[in-house]
Amino acid sequence: MTPLPPADPRDIASLEPVLIVGTGLIGASIGCALTSQGVEVHLWDLDPANAMVAAGRGAGMLSQLDPGDYRLVVVATPPGAVAATVAERLRWHPSAVVTDTASVKSAVLSALRETELDLSRYVGSHPMSGTQYTGPLTAVPELFVDRTWVVTPRHENSAESVERVRRLARLCGARTVSLDTREHDTAVAEVSHLPQLMSILTAANLRHAQRSHLPLAGGGIRDVTRIAQSQTGMWRQILTANRPAVREQLSQVREDLDTLIGVLDNPDELESFLAMGRAGARSLGGKHGKEMSETTTVVVEIPDQPGALARLFADIDRLGVNIEDLSVEHDQARDAGFLSIEVDRTRADDLRAWMREHHWGLRS
Numbered sequence: 001m002t003p004l005p006p007a008d009p010r011d012i013a014s015l016e017p018v019l020i021v022g023t024g025l026i027g028a029s030i031g032c033a034l035t036s037q038g039v040e041v042h043l044w045d046l047d048p049a050n051a052m053v054a055a056g057r058g059a060g061m062l063s064q065l066d067p068g069d070y071r072l073v074v075v076a077t078p079p080g081a082v083a084a085t086v087a088e089r090l091r092w093h094p095s096a097v098v099t100d101t102a103s104v105k106s107a108v109l110s111a112l113r114e115t116e117l118d119l120s121r122y123v124g125s126h127p128m129s130g131t132q133y134t135g136p137l138t139a140v141p142e143l144f145v146d147r148t149w150v151v152t153p154r155h156e157n158s159a160e161s162v163e164r165v166r167r168l169a170r171l172c173g174a175r176t177v178s179l180d181t182r183e184h185d186t187a188v189a190e191v192s193h194l195p196q197l198m199s200i201l202t203a204a205n206l207r208h209a210q211r212s213h214l215p216l217a218g219g220g221i222r223d224v225t226r227i228a229q230s231q232t233g234m235w236r237q238i239l240t241a242n243r244p245a246v247r248e249q250l251s252q253v254r255e256d257l258d259t260l261i262g263v264l265d266n267p268d269e270l271e272s273f274l275a276m277g278r279a280g281a282r283s284l285g286g287k288h289g290k291e292m293s294e295t296t297t298v299v300v301e302i303p304d305q306p307g308a309l310a311r312l313f314a315d316i317d318r319l320g321v322n323i324e325d326l327s328v329e330h331d332q333a334r335d336a337g338f339l340s341i342e343v344d345r346t347r348a349d350d351l352r353a354w355m356r357e358h359h360w361g362l363r364s
C-alpha cells in the first residue's frame with residue numbers, strides 16, 4: 001500500500017487530542033494512521049477487548065482524558081449505533097467536533113434531529129475505503145491513502161468544525177469531497193451498495209453450481225466475489241438504512257437484466273450491451289484520477305516461496321518502473337501465485353522484456 005504522506009503540523013495541532021469510539025477495522029485504521037503521524041489518540045469501544053487489541057496495534061491509548069479536553073471525536077461504531085453514540089458524545093464533550101464514519105448519512109442525521117440537540121458540532125463523514133474484514137486485528141494505517149473521504153457539511157456547521165474533519169481525512173492520506181447528505185446516500189447506492197449486492201448475487205448463485213465445477217474458478221469470479229465475504233450484520237444495517245436509493249438501483253439492474261436476456265440471440269445488440277459495461281468500468285478512471293487506458297497490466301508468475309516477492313520487486317525497481325497498482329491471485333493446484341502489476345502503458349513492453357531476461361514467467 002502507498003505510505004502515508006507527511007503531515008502538516010498545523011493539521012495535527014488543530015485537532016488533537018482525538019477520541020475514537022468504536023475501534024474495529026475503520027476506527028483502529030484511523031487510529032493507526034493518526035498515531036503514525038504523531039497525533040495523540042485515545043480509544044474507547046463497547047467491547048474492551050477490541051479497544052485493547054486496537055491499542056496493541058498502535059491505534060492509540062486506552063486511558064481517557066477529562067471529557068472536556070477532546071477536540072475531535074470520531075464515532076466508528078456499526079451504523080445502527082452511530083446516531084445514539086454521536087448524541088451521547090455531543091453531550092459529553094463540549095469542546096469537541098464529533099464526526100462519524102457511517103456508510104449511510106441521512107438515517108443518522110434524521111435520528112439526531114429527533115434528539116433536539118444542537119448539532120452544529122456534528123459533521124458527518126464517510127471514508128470510501130474498507131475491506132471485507134472486520135475488527136481491529138485487520139486494521140491498516142494506509143487504508144485511506146489516496147482514497148476519497150466524503151464530508152457532509154451542513155449550514156449549521158462552522159467553517160472551523162468542517163475543517164477539523166477535513167484535516168482528519170488529510171492526516172489519514174485521503175482526499176476530501178463535500179456532498180449534501182442526501183446526495184451522498186444516492187451516490188453510495190450507485191458506487192458501493194449496488195456493487196456489494198451484485199457481488200453477493202454472483203456468489204450466492206454458486207449454490208446452484210456443481211461442486212466439481214468450482215475448481216474451474218479463476219481470477220474473474222474471485223475479483224467479483226471478494227466483497228461478498230463481508231459481515232452480513234453490517235450490510236444488513238447499511239442496506240436497510242439506505243433502502244429507497246438501493247431499491248432504485250436494483251430496479252434499474254432488473255431492467256438491464258431483462259434487456260440482456262433478450263439480446264443474447266442478437267450478437268450485435270449483445271456487443272452494444274457489453275460495450276456499455278466497458279464504458280462504465282472505464283468511467284471510474286485509474287489511480288490518482290488517471291485514465292485507465294494509461295496503464296497496462298503485466299501478469300507475472302511467482303513461486304510461493306519466502307523472498308520471491310522481494311526478488312521480483314527488486315528486479316522491477318532496478319528497471320525504474322513505477323508500480324501503479326497490484327493484486328495477487330493464488331493458483332489452487334500448485335504452490336504458485338500470479339501477480340498482476342499495473343504499470344504505465346508506455347513502460348509495459350520494457351517491463352515484459354526485462355522480466356523475461358530475469359527468468360520470470362509471464363502470463364500477459
Ligand SMILES: NC(=O)c1ccc[n+]([C@@H]2O[C@H](COP(=O)([O-])OP(=O)(O)OC[C@H]3O[C@@H](n4cnc5c(N)ncnc54)[C@H](O)[C@@H]3O)[C@@H](O)[C@H]2O)c1
Nearest residue numbers: 022024025026046047050077078079102103130131134135
Ligand atoms: N468496513 C468497511 O469497509 C467500512 C468502510 C467505511 C466506513 N465504514 C463504516 O464504519 C463503521 C465501522 O465499521 P467497521 O468495519 O470498522 O466495523 P467493525 O465491526 O470492524 O467495528 C465496529 C466496532 O464498534 C464497536 N461497537 C459496537 N457498538 C458500539 C457502541 N455502541 N459504542 C462503542 N463501540 C461500539 C464494536 O465492538 C467494534 O469494535 C460503520 O458505521 C461502517 O458503516 C465501514
Ligand SMILES: O=C(O)C(=O)C[C@]1(C(=O)O)C=C[C@@H](O)C=C1
Nearest residue numbers: 103127128129130131132192227
Ligand atoms: O473494498 C471494500 O472492501 C469495500 O467495498 C469498501 C466500501 C466500498 O464500497 O468501497 C464498502 C463500504 C463502505 O461504506 C466504504 C467502502
